Amino acid sequence: MRRGTNLPAVGGYNRSVVLDAVRREAAGLSRTEIAERTGLSPQAVTNVSRRLLDAGLIRESGTVISGPGKPRTMLQLEPGGSFALGVHVDPAVVTYVLLDLHGTVVAHTQTPTPSASRPDEVVGLIARTVDGLVAGSGVDRARLLGIGIAAPGPIDVEDGVVLDPPMLPRWRHVPLRRAIAEATGLPVLLEKDVAAAAVAELWFSDGASRRDFAFVYYGTGFGTGLVIGRDVVRGSSSNAGDSGHVTVASSGRRCTCGRIGCVGELITPHALVRQAVEAGVLTADDLLVDVLDAARSEGDPDDLHRIEEALVALAGKAADGDEGALEILHEAARHLARAVVVVLNLLDLAEVVFGGPFWHVVAPWVLQVLPEAVRSSAALIAKHPIALEQSAIGTDVAAVGAACLVLDHAFSPRPSALLISA
Numbered sequence: 001m002r003r004g005t006n007l008p009a010v011g012g013y014n015r016s017v018v019l020d021a022v023r024r025e026a027a028g029l030s031r032t033e034i035a036e037r038t039g040l041s042p043q044a045v046t047n048v049s050r051r052l053l054d055a056g057l058i059r060e061s062g063t064v065i066s067g068p069g070k071p072r073t074m075l076q077l078e079p080g081g082s083f084a085l086g087v088h089v090d091p092a093v094v095t096y097v098l099l100d101l102h103g104t105v106v107a108h109t110q111t112p113t114p115s116a117s118r119p120d121e122v123v124g125l126i127a128r129t130v131d132g133l134v135a136g137s138g139v140d141r142a143r144l145l146g147i148g149i150a151a152p153g154p155i156d157v158e159d160g161v162v163l164d165p166p167m168l169p170r171w172r173h174v175p176l177r178r179a180i181a182e183a184t185g186l187p188v189l190l191e192k193d194v195a196a197a198a199v200a201e202l203w204f205s206d207g208a209s210r211r212d213f214a215f216v217y218y219g220t221g222f223g224t225g226l227v228i229g230r231d232v233v234r235g236s237s238s239n240a241g242d243s244g245h246v247t248v249a250s251s252g253r254r255c256t257c258g259r260i261g262c263v264g265e266l267i268t269p270h271a272l273v274r275q276a277v278e279a280g281v282l283t284a285d286d287l288l289v290d291v292l293d294a295a296r297s298e299g300d301p302d303d304l305h306r307i308e309e310a311l312v313a314l315a316g317k318a319a320d321g322d323e324g325a326l327e328i329l330h331e332a333a334r335h336l337a338r339a340v341v342v343v344l345n346l347l348d349l350a351e352v353v354f355g356g357p358f359w360h361v362v363a364p365w366v367l368q369v370l371p372e373a374v375r376s377s378a379a380l381i382a383k384h385p386i387a388l389e390q391s392a393i394g395t396d397v398a399a400v401g402a403a404c405l406v407l408d409h410a411f412s413p414r415p416s417a418l419l420i421s422a
């Protein structure tokens with residue numbers, strides 16, 4: 001629990017301290033309890049509460065009698081007092097969510113990432129879709145706090161620029177944060193996708209779990225969000241979590257880094273589809289589209305959609321008991337397990353959460369092999385139990401996390417280069 005300060009110059013900080021205290025108690029808190037929990041003076045709590053009530057961010061929710069003295073009025077969060085938008089730009093699909101102050105998703109949509117892969121088209125599409133989502137939800141636009149954008153790395157968080165993600169080959173130094181702020185008139189922040197996913201897991205956990213964990217992100221790309229002591233590890237340039245070049249095999253296709261056996265080159269949807277095509281598990285007859293070309297190409301969003309369809313087809317064959325399909329997914333699980341063990345060892349973690357846009361497609365078959373492969377690994381150092389869990393937030397996790405970042409700013413303002421005002 002953060003403590004407040006009674007200096008008059010930091011009213012904004014006190015507002016967020018009170019809001020944060022109130023949101024953590026579903027039943028609400030009395031002003032006296034807020035003062036006790038935050039360290040603010042009773043007078044400061046009274047003043048801040050009045051401003052929050054006037055702003056419609058909290059509400060009075062009846063009175064309780066506890067001990068001698070007059071009954072206490074309880075203050076509760078008003079979930080519809082403000083809203084945050086989250087946008088996740090995956091190379092294949094853009095996901096949008098609208099969250100209330102409780103973090104509940106009140107509206108959701110998805111669009112394919114524009115096939116031309118031109119950044120200005122992506123910006124226009126995001127702005128139009130955001131407008132449509134807000135209009136369709138009935139939420140008053142004046143109650144929007146801002147937009148959080150989760151994007152593939154590497155990003156320049158200071159300038160809000162997407163630099164040169166390997167899966168978005170035509171994106172080079174795209175000033176996404178400023179462009180979206182200008183197009184929508186809303187404050188915008190930018191976060192790497194794997195970090196945003198970790199933020200979402202933190203937001204919806206109770207604090208007893210999810211203290212130190214790795215989030216294994218399985219989208220068009222593969223990465224690892226890291227949380228230590230309930231803080232997201234961002235690194236010196238907010239690009240922590242790239243684990244795609246961890247070596248997990250001694251054979252296989254050469255990675256873009258020039259080496260053999262990188263996990264990202266072996267387990268991403270693109271890689272699995274290519275393996276399935278090469279092994280004859282997937283043929284053109286299985287698919288309505290020419291996946292053979294898609295499997296050979298590099299990063300065109302049209303091809304990425306075909307890859308997604310082909311991945312679903314591969315999973316369908318596994319569900320039908322096709323041994324070739326099962327072997328490809330089980331081998332991917334063994335590769336992933338080796339990478340997970342490296343991360344577990346490095347940080348002495350006891351918890352790994354799996355999720356991301358395409359995780360649910362492969363999870364049933366990967367999880368037939370992965371837990372045992374991790375726990376029985378001769379390379380695993382820790383002797384404590386290892387919890388391997390699936391994200392409860394599902395495919396929207398990075399978009400939800402990006403919106404939670406915006407809520408975080410409302411609840412805990414701190415000096416940050418993340419946010420830009422339009």
Ligand SMILES: [Zn+2]
Nearest residue numbers: 245255257262
């Ligand atoms: Zn590599």
